[in-house]
Amino acid sequence: MNTYVHGIGMTEFGNLGGRTMKDILLDASYSALEDAGNPKVDAVFVGNFMGGSVYNQEILGAIVANDLGLGYIPTAKVEGACASGGIAVRQGILGILSGEYDTVLVSGVEKMKHVSTIEVTQAINSAMDNDSNEKHAGLTFPGFFGVLANRYIHETGATKKHLARVALKNRENAVNNPFAQFKKPTSIEEIMNARMITEPLGLFDCSPITDGAAAIVISREKSNIMFRASSQASGPTQMQKVEDLVSIPAVKESGCIAYEKAGLGPKDIDVVEVHDCFSMTEIVSSEELGFFNKREGYKAVEEGKTKPNGEIPINTSGGLLSKGHPIGATGISQLHQIVSQLRGSAPNQVDEARIGLAQNLGGTGSYSTVHILERLGE
Numbered sequence: 001m002n003t004y005v006h007g008i009g010m011t012e013f014g015n016l017g018g019r020t021m022k023d024i025l026l027d028a029s030y031s032a033l034e035d036a037g038n039p040k041v042d043a044v045f046v047g048n049f050m051g052g053s054v055y056n057q058e059i060l061g062a063i064v065a066n067d068l069g070l071g072y073i074p075t076a077k078v079e080g081a082c083a084s085g086g087i088a089v090r091q092g093i094l095g096i097l098s099g100e101y102d103t104v105l106v107s108g109v110e111k112m113k114h115v116s117t118i119e120v121t122q123a124i125n126s127a128m129d130n131d132s133n134e135k136h137a138g139l140t141f142p143g144f145f146g147v148l149a150n151r152y153i154h155e156t157g158a159t160k161k162h163l164a165r166v167a168l169k170n171r172e173n174a175v176n177n178p179f180a181q182f183k184k185p186t187s188i189e190e191i192m193n194a195r196m197i198t199e200p201l202g203l204f205d206c207s208p209i210t211d212g213a214a215a216i217v218i219s220r221e222k223s224n225i226m227f228r229a230s231s232q233a234s235g236p237t238q239m240q241k242v243e244d245l246v247s248i249p250a251v252k253e254s255g256c257i258a259y260e261k262a263g264l265g266p267k268d269i270d271v272v273e274v275h276d277c278f279s280m281t282e283i284v285s286s287e288e289l290g291f292f293n294k295r296e297g298y299k300a301v302e303e304g305k306t307k308p309n310g311e312i313p314i315n316t317s318g319g320l321l322s323k324g325h326p327i328g329a330t331g332i333s334q335l336h337q338i339v340s341q342l343r344g345s346a347p348n349q350v351d352e353a354r355i356g357l358a359q360n361l362g363g364t365g366s367y368s369t370v371h372i373l374e375r376l377g378e
Contacts, residue, residue, distance in 0.1 A: 003093045003230075004223040005216060005373065006103070007036025008336045013212035013324030014113075014181040021055050021111035022063060024213040028329070029064050029107045032215035039219065041065075042101035044075040047088035047108035048328035050123045051077075054115050064107060081127035082277060083362030084108065085331025086232075086369030089216065093230045096220050107215040108333070110326035120209050124327075127363045129237040141277070142206060144239055144364045146198035149280035151245040153200065158283075158298035160200045164191040165301045166279040167204040167321055173308065174318025177347040179333075181210055181324030204321070205279040212326035214333040225342050228264065228355070229372040231257035235365040242365075246295065248281075250368035251288040251359060258357070258370035259290075266290035269372070270353040271341045272312060273334035275361035276319040282306075285359060286314060289370075308348040316341065316348040331360035335371060342375040 009031025011024045025046070033041070046060040061075025078088040085108035092104035112120050121140065128135060152158055168188050174180035186204065194203040218227070235250030236242050242249075259265055266289060274289070276282035283297040291312045292300045300306055306314040317323045317337035320330060338356035340346035346353075353375070360369045 001097055001220055003096050003218050003220060003227045005225040005339050006039065006219050006221070006223050007032040007034070007217035008215070008339050009035060010179050010214040010333055010336045011212050012179050013210050013326060016211035017113060021051060021057055021109055024211065025060060025064060025107055025109040026067055028213035028215040029068060029105060032217050033068070033105065036217035039103050039217065041070045041073060041103050041105045043073055043092070043095055043104045044070065045088040045092050045104065045106045046077045047085035047331060048077050049079055049081060049084050049110060050112070050327065053123045053126070054119060055111050060109065064105070080367045081362035082275065082327050083331060083360045083367040083369055084328045086360030086371070087367065089332060089335060089371065090230045090232055090369055092218055093227060096218065102221065103217065103219040105215065105217055106332060107213065108329035108331060109213040110328045111211050112209045112326065113211045117209065127366070132238050134238055134240065139239065141364065142198040142201060145278040145280055146201050147239065148245055148284065149200050152280060152284065155246060156295045156298060161192065162298040162301055163200065163205050163279040164188050166276065166282050167191050169307055170276065170315050170319040171322045173316050173348050174322030177318050177323060180318045180322055181208060182322040201278055201280070207277045207320035207325035210324035210326040212324055212329050214329040214336050216332055216335055224376045225339055226374050226376055227371060228374050229258040229261035229370070231261060232367065232369045233257065234367055237363065237366050239364065246284060248284055248288055248365040250365050251285050251361065254368040254370040255289040255359065258372050262372045264355065264372065269312065269355055269357045271316060271338065271350045271356045272314045273317060273337050273358045274314055275359055276315055276321050277325065277361065279321065281361065282314065282319065289359060308350055313350050316346060316350065331369065334358040334360060338373055342373060
C-alpha cells in the first residue's frame with residue numbers, strides 16, 4: 001500500500017495581524033481540499049507548537065473538522081517543537097498505511113507575531129530540556145546553533161561569509177515566492193553587517209517570527225505524486241550530550257532510514273527543502289543527508305551547488321530564513337514546495353524535478369523527519 005498527494009494549500013507567511021489563527025488554519029485547509037477535488041476525509045492531523053501557550057487555543061483538529069463540515073471524524077493536534085508539521089504528516093501516512101484511513105487532511109499553523117519577542121522566546125524554549133543545567137545557564141536556540149557555527153568554523157575553512165551566502169541564496173529564492181515573508185532583495189554586505197544575534201549569527205542568519213498555515217491532502221488513492229518514504233528519528237536533548245558539535249544525529253538517522261525505505265540515495269534527489277532555522281543548520285543538514293562530505297558543505301554553498309540551477313537545489317522556497325518559520329506549519333510548507341516542484345509549478349522551478357526530499361527539525365536536534373516524494377509517469 002502506498003500514499004499519494006492529492007492537494008496542497010498555504011497562506012502567505014509573515015505578519016498576518018488582522019487574521020486569527022483559526023482563520024488562517026481553515027484557509028490553508030480549505031485550499032488543500034479544493035486542490036484535491038474536495039474528497040471525503042477520514043481524519044485530520046494538525047501540527048502546532050504554541051497555540052495553547054501564546055494564543056490560548058487548543059482543539060485545533062476538531063475546529064478544522066467542525067468548521068469545514070468534515071463530519072464526526074477522528075482528529076488530533078501533533079506537537080514536536082519545530083518538527084510538528086513533519087510529524088503530523090507522518091502520522092497521517094501511518095494512519096493510511098495501517099488501513100485505518102483512506103484519505104487524511106494534514107494541516108499546520110502558528111500565530112506568533114501578536115506577542116513580544118520575549119514571550120515567543122520563552123515559549124520556544126519549552127522545546128529544550130528545562131530540567132538541566134543548560135537551561136539554568138541561559139542557553140537559547142540561537143546560543144546553541146551559534147556554538148555549532150563557531151565550532152564548525154573552527155574545524156573547517158568556513159567563515160561567516162559562507163553563512164551569509166546561505167542567507168543570500170535563500171533570500172534570492174524567496175523574492176520569487178508569493179508566499180514568502182521576506183521578498184525584499186538584499187546583498188552580501190547587508191547580511192554581513194546586520195545586527196549580531198549571537199556570534200557568528202547575525203539577523204539574516206536566524207529564521208524570523210512568523211504567522212502562517214499550510215495543508216496537504218494525502219490518500220491511498222493513486223495520484224501522480226507518491227510518498228516514497230516517511231521517516232522519523234530522535235536525537236540528544238542537551239548540548240553537553242552531543243558527541244560531535246558539528247553534527248545533528250537525528251537528521252542523519254532520519255535520512256538514512258528514508259533512503260533505505262525509498263531504495264534511493266542522495267544522488268537520486270533532484271530538489272530539497274531542509275530545516276534552515278539558522279544558516280549554519282542548512283550546511284550541516286546538507287552534510288548529514290549525504291549531499292556533501294562532512295565538513296565540506298560550506299564549499300558547496302560557495303560554488304553555487306545549492307542554488308536552483310545547481311547540483312542539488314536546496315530551499316528553493318526561500319527556506320525558513322526568508323520564506324518564514326510559523327513553527328507548526330513549517331514542515332508542511334516544505335512539502336508544499338516539493339509538491340509544487342514535482343508538479344512543475346514552483347517558484348524557482350528546477351528543470352525536470354522528479355524526486356524531492358523534505359527534512360523538518362525539532363528542538364536542538366531532538367526530532368527530525370524526512371519525506372521523499374516522487375512524480376510518477378513519464
